Each structure stands twice: as C-alpha cells, then as structure tokens.
Amino acid sequence: MNISDSSLAAFVIAPLLASGLLLLFRGSRMFHAFVLLAVLTASLCGAGALIWLTSDGGVYAHSIGLWPGGIAIPLVADMFSSLMLAATGIITIACVAFALAAGFYRSPYFAPLVLVMVTGVNGALLTADIFNFFVFLEVMLLPAYGLYVLSPKGQGRTPRSRIAGLRLFLTVNLFTSTVFLAGVGFIYGVVGTVNIAELAGVAAENDTVALATAVCLFTLSIKSSIVPTHGWLARSYPLTTPAITALFSGIHTKVANYAIYRLYAVVFDGDETYLWIGVVFFSLTMLVGVLGAVGEHTTRSILAFHMTSQIGYIMLGVALFTELGLTAGIFYLVHHMIVKASLFLSTGALEVTHGTGRLGALPPMAKREPLLAVAFMAAALSLAGLPPFSGFVGKLALIVAAAEVGQWIAVALMVIVSLFTLLSMLKIWSGVFWDLPWATVGRRRRPADDPDGTSPTTGAHLSNGATSDTARATERETTLTLVDPVEKVTSAEDLPKVKLSLVLPSVALALITLSIGLGAEPLLAWSETAAQGLLNTGPYVEAVLTP
Incomplete structure (x- = not known):
C-alpha cells in the first residue's frame, strides 16, 4: 500500500465530515458555499491525479480497516472509475455554482445534502463490493430526496407537483433498491461472497449466479431509465427545480450505467451469450426516448426524454463488448x-429568471441573451452528434464499433435517432431563442386583440352564457396546445437580463464539449485504457484481493 492507495478513503470521508461540520455551523451561508466548493474542487483535483496515476493501466486499491482481501471493504481506482470521478466532479461543481446563483445558498441544508450525496457517488464509483455499492447508493439517494423538494422561493413547479414528482422518484428508487438488495442476498447465498473480485467470471460459469446477478443488472437498468422501465425519469426529473434536475442528470443514472459496465465485465467476464439482449433493449431505448421528446412542450421535459434516448447510446458500448465498443x-x-x-x-x-420553461411562452431570446443562446446551441449540436463537438466523436466511434460486429440495425437507429435529436433541439431553439417560421413547436399564441384570453374562440365566453359543443371541443384543443404566455410582453427587451452567474456554468460546460471534440485524443486514450481494464480484469481482481 502507498499514499495513493490509502488516500482513496478521502473521497468518501472528506465530504461526509464536511457535511457534518456544516450542520454544526448553520449560520454563515458564505462559509457553507466556501466549504462546499472547496471540498468539490479538492475531490476533482484528486480525480485528476488518479487519472494520471492510472493512465498506464494501473489499479490502486485500499482495504478499509486493513482487513484481508475478500473480507475488508475495498475501494479501488482504475481508469474507468477515475474518469467517472472526474466527470461527476465537473458536473457537480457546475450545478452547485448554478444553484448558488439561483438562491440555494439561503438554505442551511443545501450544502450538507450535496456533500452527503457526493459521499455516496464517490463511494459507489470506488467500491469493489456489491453490498457496499448498495450502501453507497442509498447514501447517494437519501439526500437526493431532500434536494428534490428544496427550492428557493418562486422557483420550480408548485409544491403539489414537486411532491407528486418526489413520490414517483422515491417509489421507483425504493423499489429498485429493495430488489437490488434481494439480488445481492441471492448472490451471497449461492457463492458466499459479494466481493466483485472474488466473483470474477463466476456468472459466466454458473447459471444460478448469472440469474442472481441479472436481478441486480435489471434493477440498475430501471435506475438507468432503460426501455421498458424508462417512463419514471421523464415524469419526475422536470418537476423539481432546474438546478437539481441538472445535478441529477449528471450523476444518478450515470452511477447505474457505470455499475452495469463494471458488473458485466467482471462477474460475467463479458459473456457473449447475453449481449444480444442488451443490443435490442438499448437500441429501443434510443428510439423510444427520442420519440417521446417529440410530443413534449417544455424544455426540461424534452431534455429529460433525450436523457433516456442518449443512455441507449451509452449502454450500447457494453452490449457490443469489443475494445472499440467499450471505448466509444x-x-x-x-x-x-x-x-x-x-x-x-x-x-x-x-x-429561473422568467418563471417558465414552456416553448413559445417567451419572446425569442437569442438577441437578448446571446451568450446563453450560443451555449445552448453548442451543447445541442453536440448532443445531435455534429462536428466539431464531442458528440460527433462518440457517435462516430459507436457506429464504427457496431458496424465491425455486424449490428447494422443498431447503426441505422443511431443515425435516425441523431436526426430526430437535431429536430428536437431545433424545436427548443425555435420555441425559446429564435422564432423559426418553418419550425412548429405545438403552440398557439394569443391574438393581439385578445390579451386576456377571453375571446369566444377560446370557449371562455359566449353571448348566450352557455358553452356549445363546438366551443367545448375548441377549449379542449386550446388547453392541449396553448402555453402560458408572459402577460403584456411583446419583446425580449421588456424582460430582465439573465444574471451572468447563471449563464457561466452552462457556457463552461459547452466549452468543455467543444474542447473534447476538437482535441478528442486524450479522452479517447483514457477511454481506451478504461476499456482494456474491462476486457482484462486480471489487474483489477489482483489489486482487490492482494492484502
């Protein structure tokens, strides 16, 4: 053991201790923000150091309490887990900066809850024990329930809708956690261990263990929003505040994605017998997710459905299980x-600034908010897979990897879904930033002579005091298509400017995706090293089991 091994525990201990410290000093909000950002920055720097240390394929492990391998609680860092620590660190810092600018600093519980969640995320990414993965998963989820309903005054949905979203979010996660724990108990009952290293290759040789592990993978697929268990995400994520939606989007499902990659690579040893199942369901996830976005009329609901669609791309890599497929x-x-x-x-x-995310509810904002419009367009083009952004590199690599193994239907779906993704991004662009006359966003604007919406065409008033069948039909149609406009606003110039502190986090992330696209070689090299570690799990197993 060296200093890099033992320091792995700091990724779990430091944020947990910091959260406790902040609960003791609840008076100073500036102190909360400083400690929160300092711990997150230190964690990100540590993740960067781990990437450098594991760039040669090395694996670092530390057993909590220094118990023998197979008994102790193991924390392990290889290139894959190091990349995930760095990515979650970047996302968390950006989302926290946005949240603080949006007013979350006023709550004495925001920083402690985020730090406890980071404790769970880091632990889940580093542990090499399936039961402890479950424990860290719950540590990650418990503060998430509090963050879901936490909201600065005037932001997010109504309290009733947030509670409804929380019920769905909580129900799904409690159900999956319970079933996952049952799968873990099943594995322990059959094999007598839940140490991932000791389970290496066992599922490929033992059908009972394969079934037990499949139960765990199934629950992780629910958490990942894989078809046909995908609907909960798009119906719960948009009902909290924008800051928390963004934070959850970069962390929760991605931890489950990571776990599926890790468990299938180690426990199943990449067994080709079951890969076709993944290809089918992950391809359907791409398609169903993007089609779900077509019928939505708020920015966050469209983007939430696209989360499901893009997770299909992510998971297709493990379903191909070749070096190029895993790398991509x-x-x-x-x-x-x-x-x-x-x-x-x-x-x-x-x-946050204007109180609505409905398409067409605001005048076109591109000229009023050019920096924000550029950030959105850059990220949108990257999501659609256009050069020179990072999405182009990732999708091209996935298409080549699928073509190499003859998965031509998956190739065709990736191309088709990319086109629909671009159309959906243009839908948001037209409904929020620039009014494109040829782009329909499923909305009707109030006529100029009907500012209050009381025209007979809306079915609200009739001369005889009654509502005819035709008017009722028109009213139903209007209810489905009419957005809530901003009263008496005819130009974006009449609206307040978005604070620069709210703009900068999205701009910074957009610049990162551009830099990754223009200079993709480092991340591709690190991804290839991570893929090689999944194909050859020997060093990982040895590091975990060596005292």
Missing part, C-alpha cells in the same frame, strides 16, 4: 454527462 461507450458516457448538464443549465437559467 465510455467516451460517450463522459461526453453526455457534460452536454446534458449544459443543456439543462442553459434553459434553466431562463426558467
């Missing part, structure tokens, strides 16, 4: 975390 999947995972958070934050800045 890991690259796309990192890319997507950054791009999706940028999109949620850019549209969220407008929602």
